[in-house]
Amino acid sequence: MNSDRLVIQDIYKAFGGATVLEGVTLSAAAGGLSGLIGPNGAGKSTLFSIVSGFQKADAGEIFFEGHDVTRLDVVDRVRLGMGRTFQVPREFGSLSVRENLMAAAPDQSGESLLSVFLRPGAIRAQEAAIAEEADGWLDFLNLSAVADLRAASLSGGQRKLLELGRVLMLRPRMILLDEPFAGVNPVLIGEIAQKIRTLSARGIGFLIVEHNLASLSALVDHLFVIDRGTLLAEGHPAAVLADPRVREAYMGGVV
Ligand SMILES: Nc1ncnc2c1ncn2[C@@H]1O[C@H](COP(=O)(O)OP(=O)(O)OP(=O)(O)O)[C@@H](O)[C@H]1O
Numbered sequence: 001m002n003s004d005r006l007v008i009q010d011i012y013k014a015f016g017g018a019t020v021l022e023g024v025t026l027s028a029a030a031g032g033l034s035g036l037i038g039p040n041g042a043g044k045s046t047l048f049s050i051v052s053g054f055q056k057a058d059a060g061e062i063f064f065e066g067h068d069v070t071r072l073d074v075v076d077r078v079r080l081g082m083g084r085t086f087q088v089p090r091e092f093g094s095l096s097v098r099e100n101l102m103a104a105a106p107d108q109s110g111e112s113l114l115s116v117f118l119r120p121g122a123i124r125a126q127e128a129a130i131a132e133e134a135d136g137w138l139d140f141l142n143l144s145a146v147a148d149l150r151a152a153s154l155s156g157g158q159r160k161l162l163e164l165g166r167v168l169m170l171r172p173r174m175i176l177l178d179e180p181f182a183g184v185n186p187v188l189i190g191e192i193a194q195k196i197r198t199l200s201a202r203g204i205g206f207l208i209v210e211h212n213l214a215s216l217s218a219l220v221d222h223l224f225v226i227d228r229g230t231l232l233a234e235g236h237p238a239a240v241l242a243d244p245r246v247r248e249a250y251m252g253g254v255v
Pocket residue numbers: 015020038039040041042043044045046047
């Protein structure tokens with residue numbers, strides 16, 4: 001059942017006395033291109049954190065491709081193919097761009113001191129494979145020219161691309177992208193959107209939180225709108241953005 005979907009079922013979350021999510025239920029195609037919008041403070045980032053396992057819901061359930069992941073930690077969700085990026089990129093500023101990608105790779109047995117002594121050849125081979133994979137993504141993301149620069153020196157848009165690269169190192173089947181276009185110039189927005197389209201055509205699904213509605217609706221096939229902690233509307237982007245309830249809730253009718 002729902003073996004090809006991310007199913008979010010009746011999620012509740014309160015911080016102190018304030019209820020942020022009040023029974024959010026939605027179902028997104030795991031391999032599809034979907035967007036999640038809503039006014040500031042609607043609970044989008046909180047929902048992302050709960051879906052990816054960084055925060056616990058007070059109630060509700062999450063299923064990914066038929067697996068109940070509600071009680072799994074972040075690492076186990078990543079193993080099942082779920083990846084996420086953050087609104088504020090979390091790269092290591094003092095590491096190079098390439099090192100940032102390599103550090104994101106899972107299962108680095110080279111980090112265990114014992115295996116450095118016992119199996120040095122295997123670790124060198126593994127590191128070489130990780131470096132090759134990182135270089136492949138750097139090339140795909142047009143970051144090869146800055147691979148040896150410190151991540152802190154990148155522009156806002158390049159940092160978004162790096163963040164995407166870091167999650168790609170986890171080999172996800174679905175990526176939750178938190179505001180990929182925020183603080184990015186229009187040219188680079190087009191480039192990031194194109195990368196997302198290419199990855200989608202290769203079978204990686206996306207659920208994207210974004211305030212730039214024009215860029216988002218041009219990219220995704222399906223939009224979800226949450227408002228005051230519940231799902232307000234969903235459907236084809238043009239239909240959703242024309243929905244009077246959405247226009248009313250979202251920016252007080254200015255959409
Ligand atoms: N750790 C926390 N402790 C207390 N309140 C929190 C916490 N995280 C989020 N909130 C509150 O929950 C509400 C929803 O925040 P959230 O960041 O999920 O909304 P959002 O829809 O992503 O907003 P934005 O579009 O502005 O990023 C906000 O009122 C926020 O202040």
